[in-house]
Structure formats: structure tokens, C-alpha cells
Amino acid sequence: MEVKLLQPVKVVCTDDLGETLVDIMQTAGYSRPLMVTDSFVGSMPLVVAARTKLEQVGVDVAVFDQVKPDPLCETVESGVEAFEAHKADSIIAIGGGSSMDVARGINIVRVNGGSIIEYTDPAKPIAPCNGMIAVPTTAGTGSEMSNALVVTEGSTGRKLAVLADPAVSEYAVLNADLMLTLPAKMTIACGLDAFCHAAEGYLSRMASPVTDAIYEKAMFLLYNYLPRAVANGQDREARERVMVASTLAGWMLNNAGTIAGHSIAHVLGAKYH
Structure with a gap:
């Protein structure tokens, strides 16, 4: 068996979330991100401040905050619609594993088309999906680095996994301040x-x-x-x-x-x- 070690994600450990996101946007050439999160995290002062800092330098941020625990396939489809409506060029995923999973699903579908449920078939090809910046607000899932996402099929309640090396995050941004109030x-x-x-x-x-x-x-x-x-x-x-x-x-x-x-x-x- 070939032993390998893959690390395509650029990892940044930062004390200033807003400045780091601005730097990433300018370095990578993105200007219209869709922020994927849940309603609570989206209203956190640190997140609001980071979004404001982005907007102050001309980055046009749209927010998709419909993520719930054990996210449904339908949530991913709604996120794709939000991405297309904003004419977004990137995704900033802020939250726990559910937000990361939805964001990765959006990124797969917006690049490859179809619906996320199709990609639970390991034979389904997935083209490279750049443009995802992952900002974890919990320290557990590791989704900011993972090649996997898990979605729930609404009709059956089954949890289904998608494994996609081409859809790992482009950047992972680690900011401990986001976790200081985690219960x-x-x-x-x-x-x-x-x-x-x-x-x-x-x-x-x-x-x-x-x-x-x-x-x-x-x-x-x-x-x-x-x-x-x-x-x-x-x-x-x-x-x-x-x-x-x-x-x-x-x-x-x-x-x-x-x-x-x-x-x-x-x-x-x-x-x-």
C-alpha cells in the first residue's frame, strides 16, 4: 500500500479574524463571498465585526444562515440557490460541523451541478472545488480540514456521507476567540x-x-x-x-x-x- 500524506488546505491561526479574512480575500482574489452559518453564529459580535471589516474594504458579503444540526440535503440545495442569486465567487463557512458540511455541499454542487445526494455515490466524479474558507467555532469535528460531509436525507432520515478530496477547504482559519463562550x-x-x-x-x-x-x-x-x-x-x-x-x-x-x-x-x- 502506498503511504501518503495530503495537505492541500492552507491553515491560518490568527488573533484577528476580520483582518485575516480580508487578507485571504485579497490574496486569493475573491470579492463576493457567501457566508454560510446558522442564525446564532451569524449574530455573534466577532462574526458581525469580521463581516463589517470585509464590507469596509469593498468585499460584498451575502449571508446564508439557515443551517441546522444534522443538516438536510434540501438545505444544501437552498444554499446553492443563495450562492447563485448573489453571483458569489467563494464561500466563508463559519460554525460547527453542520455549517462546514453544508458549505462543502454547496461548493460541490455549484461547481459540478446536480444535487448533493448524487455525490453519495463514490463512483460519481467530483471536479476540484476551490473557494471555501472554513472558520470553525467548535473544536471537535475537524470539518475545516476534512474531505467528508454528512447530510440527512429528508424523506428517510438517513445520514449519508460524501467523501471528496477535491472539495476540501482552500483555507482553514483558526481563531480561539470564537470559542471562549462555548458552554x-x-x-x-x-x-x-x-x-x-x-x-x-x-x-x-x-x-x-x-x-x-x-x-x-x-x-x-x-x-x-x-x-x-x-x-x-x-x-x-x-x-x-x-x-x-x-x-x-x-x-x-x-x-x-x-x-x-x-x-x-x-x-x-x-x-x-
Whole structure:
């Protein structure tokens, strides 16, 4: 088996979300992003301030804030309509895994056409989908780095996965300030999600010495800093280290995959949310 390590995502760890997004827009040549998020995150002061800073330099931002947990295929289709209506040239996904999943789905469909449900077939070709800037507000899913997205089929309630190396984010922007007010229970749930990514990948038959080394670091960071982030949500150093661990684990998902835990979770998650 060929051992490989893919890392096409440009990762930026920043103390100023607005300035970093402006820099990315200007560097990459984008000017009409669609911001994909949920209604709560879209109203967060840090997010509003970042959007304002973009608009001040002439970036025309439209907002699609209809994302809900366990997003439906129909939400992706609505997002594609919003993208086309704005004549957007890029996507800024801000939120947890659901926002990232919807944004990646929009990016796949707006480039490749059809509906997102078609791409659950691994034989369906997917052309490269540039232009997605991912900004996580939780430290757990690793979706800012992942090649996967999960959507729920409205008619059956089934959770369906799309695996698409050509649709990973172009940029991942890590800003710990977005997580300082994340409640303790959500911090725990997300942190354990990241640890499961690392543990499952470490045990995967697709693991390699390189992925093992990165998974070991991710688990080390979570073991040492997740309890601190739970005990004091304002501990910015702990928040940042947990966020980096989540991002590393999400990156490695593309290379070593997961095991039975994730397959079980797709079934239980669809039933119990």
C-alpha cells in the first residue's frame, strides 16, 4: 500500500479574524463571498465585526444562515440557490460541523451541478472545488480540514456521507476567540469527538507511521488541555491548543480514516440527533 500524506488546505491561526479574512480575500482574489452559518453564529459580535471589516474594504458579503444540526440535503440545495442569486465567487463557512458540511455541499454542487445526494455515490466524479474558507467555532469535528460531509436525507432520515478530496477547504482559519463562550458541555462533547477521530485513526488499518505521530500529538494536546478549557472557558491558551488538536485530527481523517465508531454514530445520530 502506498503511504501518503495530503495537505492541500492552507491553515491560518490568527488573533484577528476580520483582518485575516480580508487578507485571504485579497490574496486569493475573491470579492463576493457567501457566508454560510446558522442564525446564532451569524449574530455573534466577532462574526458581525469580521463581516463589517470585509464590507469596509469593498468585499460584498451575502449571508446564508439557515443551517441546522444534522443538516438536510434540501438545505444544501437552498444554499446553492443563495450562492447563485448573489453571483458569489467563494464561500466563508463559519460554525460547527453542520455549517462546514453544508458549505462543502454547496461548493460541490455549484461547481459540478446536480444535487448533493448524487455525490453519495463514490463512483460519481467530483471536479476540484476551490473557494471555501472554513472558520470553525467548535473544536471537535475537524470539518475545516476534512474531505467528508454528512447530510440527512429528508424523506428517510438517513445520514449519508460524501467523501471528496477535491472539495476540501482552500483555507482553514483558526481563531480561539470564537470559542471562549462555548458552554462546558459542548466543549466536552466536541473535545471527545476530536479525541475519537484521533483514536479511531490511530487504530485504523489505513494508519501509517506518519499519521500515528500526528494522532499521538492530537491526543496529547486533548489530554492536557481539554480539562483546562472545560474548567475555564476563558483560558485562551487551552482553547487554542484544543482547537489545533481538533484540526490535526480532522486533517488525518483524510489519510487514515475512521473505524466502526463512526459507522455506528451515523446510525445512532440519525435516530437520536
